[in-house]
Amino acid sequence: MKWLPTLVFGVWMVFSNATAESAMQEAKHVVVDIVAINGQEFTVKDENGKEAIIHVGTETEKFGQLQPGDRVDAWIFPNGQAKTIMILRSASVMKEDREQEKQQEKQQETQQRAEAQPEAGQPAEAAPR
Numbered sequence: 001m002k003w004l005p006t007l008v009f010g011v012w013m014v015f016s017n018a019t020a021e022s023a024m025q026e027a028k029h030v031v032v033d034i035v036a037i038n039g040q041e042f043t044v045k046d047e048n049g050k051e052a053i054i055h056v057g058t059e060t061e062k063f064g065q066l067q068p069g070d071r072v073d074a075w076i077f078p079n080g081q082a083k084t085i086m087i088l089r090s091a092s093v094m095k096e097d098r099e100q101e102k103q104q105e106k107q108q109e110t111q112q113r114a115e116a117q118p119e120a121g122q123p124a125e126a127a128p129r
Contacts, residue, residue: 026077026078027075027076027077027083027084028075028076028077028078029073029074029075030044030046030073030074030075030076031046031047031071031072031073031074031088032044032045032046032071032072032074033045033069033070033071033072034066034067034068034069034070034071034072034091035051035068036068037066037067037068040055040056040057041053041055041056042054042055042056042066042082044072044074052080053080054074054076054080054081054082055080055081055082056082056085057081059081060081060082060083060084060085061083061084061085062084062085062086063084063085063086063087064087064090065087066085066087067090067091068091069091069092069094070088070089070090070091071087071088071089071094072085072086072087072088073085073086073087073088074086
C-alpha cells in the first residue's frame with residue numbers, strides 16, 4: 001500500500017505533462033494590430049476588424065517594446081494567454097509610411113493638374129471640323 005501514493009503521483013505527473021504539452025500545441029498564430037494596452041491586457045484587432053483581448057504576462061515571450069498601433073505576430077492559447085508576441089511593424093514606422101503615402105498622393109495630384117492645364121502662351125487645340 002505504500003506504493004499507491006507514488007503510483008497516483010506518477011500517473012498525475014504523466015497526465016499533467018501531457019496536458020501542458022497539448023496546450024503548447026494549441027497556440028494559434030495570428031497577425032494583429034495592438035489597439036490598446038491596459039496593464040497585461042492587450043486589445044488587438046485582426047485584418048477583418050474583429051477585436052479581442054489577450055493576456056500578455058511575464059510568462060509571455062516578448063520581442064520589442066510593444067505599444068498601441070504596432071502590428072504584431074502572436075501565438076495565442078485558446079484561453080487568451082499570449083505565448084509569444086513579436087513586433088512585425090512598429091506604430092511609428094507605420095505612421096511615417098502613411099505620411100509618405102499622403103505626400104506621394106499630393107505630388108501625383110499636383111502633377112495631374114499641371115498636365116491637364118494647357119501651357120500659357122499656347123493656344124488650345126481646335127476641334128476638327
